[in-house]
Amino acid sequence: MREILITGGNGQLGTELKRYPWPAGWAIVAVDIDELDLRDTAAIEATVASRPWAAVISGGAYTAVDKAEEDSVTAWAVNALAPAAFAKACRAADIPLVHVSTDYVFDGAKQGRWAPGDATGPLGVYGASKLGGDLAVATSCRRYAIVRTSWVVSAHGNNFIKTMLRVGAERDTLRVVDDQHGAPTAAADLAAAVATIALRMADDAQAPAGTFHFSNAGETTWCGFAREIFARAAQRGGPSPHVEAIATADYPTPARRPANSRLDHTAIQAAYGITPRAWQDALDDILDELIGAAKK
Ligand SMILES: NC(=O)C1=CN([C@@H]2O[C@H](COP(=O)(O)OP(=O)(O)OC[C@H]3O[C@@H](n4cnc5c(N)ncnc54)[C@H](OP(=O)(O)O)[C@@H]3O)[C@@H](O)[C@H]2O)C=CC1
Numbered sequence: 001m002r003e004i005l006i007t008g009g010n011g012q013l014g015t016e017l018k019r020y021p022w023p024a025g026w027a028i029v030a031v032d033i034d035e036l037d038l039r040d041t042a043a044i045e046a047t048v049a050s051r052p053w054a055a056v057i058s059g060g061a062y063t064a065v066d067k068a069e070e071d072s073v074t075a076w077a078v079n080a081l082a083p084a085a086f087a088k089a090c091r092a093a094d095i096p097l098v099h100v101s102t103d104y105v106f107d108g109a110k111q112g113r114w115a116p117g118d119a120t121g122p123l124g125v126y127g128a129s130k131l132g133g134d135l136a137v138a139t140s141c142r143r144y145a146i147v148r149t150s151w152v153v154s155a156h157g158n159n160f161i162k163t164m165l166r167v168g169a170e171r172d173t174l175r176v177v178d179d180q181h182g183a184p185t186a187a188a189d190l191a192a193a194v195a196t197i198a199l200r201m202a203d204d205a206q207a208p209a210g211t212f213h214f215s216n217a218g219e220t221t222w223c224g225f226a227r228e229i230f231a232r233a234a235q236r237g238g239p240s241p242h243v244e245a246i247a248t249a250d251y252p253t254p255a256r257r258p259a260n261s262r263l264d265h266t267a268i269q270a271a272y273g274i275t276p277r278a279w280q281d282a283l284d285d286i287l288d289e290l291i292g293a294a295k296k
């Protein structure tokens, strides 16, 4: 049996990686904070060295974007130093490392979709600390793939769909920003992309390395996303509050967010043949799981 180590095992991505249909002969060992605290770099190096892993998927992260502004030391430890430790240990063992990162490494000022080689410029601590992780992996590891994604959602954990459904059941009107553009990403689709890359890299030392962008296809704003969530939730008997479009300035948050998070998928399509499906189709699957199938 060939084994893949996965961090963030209880998170959105980790949950979907545990559900992923891994091929025969492959097993995953998914860990979270109880088994491996990502603030402990010595433990990370010891864990990587402890078994002949076929690959490591680094999905664990400090993802509380606003909280990171005041808890920056923890954010940097988990999002930058931990990936640095994985990169060093994976290089020493000649193991491929698939590291998951974020659209929030960008400042959002570009007009088009962000390509992997575009200049970064994080607006807050979360994005900056994730960029630190990207740089550590890219500079210390030889067999690596950094997979940057955006607006991850699923039926599990904390995410925008679950927040909207919870708040939408309590209020008649919600105010949601309509000037931040991006694409949602189903954790299940991200898991499939990450698994595809990890399996290829584990089997082929020459598999393409580098930074890749993956989200579901299409684009929207957080407001457009909220309206689609409620339109499709209503078909399933869920809440359908009024969603008022507002500007970012009217929804102050501790951390600034990019106005444009749209990611270019050209590199991941060319290197790994991965073509994402539309975000609306992914949303349907998640609502099916959360609420039930749409009523005819
Ligand atoms: N969620 C999103 O919208 C996006 C996520 N990403 C990236 O995708 C990856 C997966 O994200 P996602 O699954 O949504 O994130 P989640 O927040 O759902 O999962 C992250 C997991 O990491 C764990 N974790 C946090 N701190 C530590 C620690 N010190 N030691 C061990 N584990 C720890 C969390 O545990 P606990 O819950 O107990 O804190 C959680 O289980 C991350 O790298 C993230 O940066 C990129 C773009 C968008």
Ligand SMILES: Cc1cn([C@H]2C[C@H](O)[C@@H](COP(=O)(O)OP(=O)(O)O[C@H]3O[C@@H](C)C(=O)[C@@H](O)[C@H]3O)O2)c(=O)[nH]c1=O
Residues within 6 Å of the ligand: 063, 064, 065, 066, 102, 103, 104, 149, 150, 151, 152, 159, 160, 163, 174, 175, 176, 177, 180, 222, 251, 253, 257
């Ligand atoms: C709940 C809510 C949020 N908003 C705004 C705030 C923010 O600008 C935007 C998204 O809100 P959230 O705080 O839920 O999402 P946020 O935590 O910013 O999501 C980010 O998480 C990290 C981990 C990533 O890597 C990013 O790709 C992205 O998914 O919507 C409203 O306008 N109205 C609302 O009622």
